[in-house]
Amino acid sequence: xxxxxxxxxxxxxxxxxxxxxxxxxxxxxxxxxxxxxxxxxxxxxxxxxxxxxxxxxxxxxxxxxxxxxxxxxxxxxxxxxxxxxxxx
Numbered sequence: 001x002x003x004x005x006x007x008x009x010x011x012x013x014x015x016x017x018x019x020x021x022x023x024x025x026x027x028x029x030x031x032x033x034x035x036x037x038x039x040x041x042x043x044x045x046x047x048x049x050x051x052x053x054x055x056x057x058x059x060x061x062x063x064x065x066x067x068x069x070x071x072x073x074x075x076x077x078x079x080x081x082x083x084x085x086x087x088x
Contacts, residue, residue, distance in 0.1 A: 018053070018057070019056060019057055022061055022063075025064055027065060030061045031065055034061040034065065037057055038058060041055065
């Protein structure tokens with residue numbers, strides 16, 4: 001169950017997932033918050049429960065960043081293919 005899509009998790013327990021707002025974040029917002037989460041984890045001092053919540057938030061933020069980057073890769077590839085096709 002480690003690779004359950006967010007949508008499936010949300011349907012199973014819509015009010016139990018505090019990370020549903022991550023889908024609304026821009027790349028820059030998600031990246032900045034991810035940096036803050038990592039800093040908090042590295043600083044230590046959090047309880048186990050707080051650390052787990054931070055870890056889960058960080059995973060959700062990292063996935064959001066990756067989704068943005070993958071979308072950018074696809075757009076670049078499409079632009080390259082379109083440009084290559086018009087030059088041929």
